[in-house]
Amino acid sequence: MNALDAGIRAEVASGGLTQDEYDVMSIPRWNRTLAEFTAPFDAGSALGLTLVESELDFAPDAYLAAYREDHDAQKFGAAVSAFLRAFTEPSLFSGLARAAGATSTIADRVYARVAEAAAADPEAMETLWHVAVLRIAKPA
Secondary structure (H helix, E strand, C coil): HHHHHHHHHHHHHCCCCCCCHHHHHCCCCCCCCCHHHHHHCCCCCCCCEEEEEEEEECCCHHHHHHHHHCCHHHHHHHHHHHHHHHHHHHHHHHCCCHHHHHHHHHHHHHHHHHHHHHHHHHHHHHHCEEEEEEEECCCC
């Protein structure tokens, strides 16, 4: 996310985005705590379902694992940038009051910067994914 933020800040610095546009952008977060995942079950059940057990686990960064195998930094950068773009572009750029083509051009520059940063230092881009493993039952 740091590379993404740096890419957006570079757009502000170059005049491609205004500071006001930057200030209203939002990057979705996904690494919740186990308590956040299990909170709907705090009262005992949620939608008629019961939490039987839960644990927090971690999933490795698949893109970095592939890079460590093939050492193709450009491929890694492109993959990381495309992945981030898939889930961040709507929340970051849909609120811009620009023509669709202009918004796409700005987004293209931002995600190109992300790809460059990722290719320059793949190890710095590692993401440890938090995964909540929940066993949920529907009472008979």
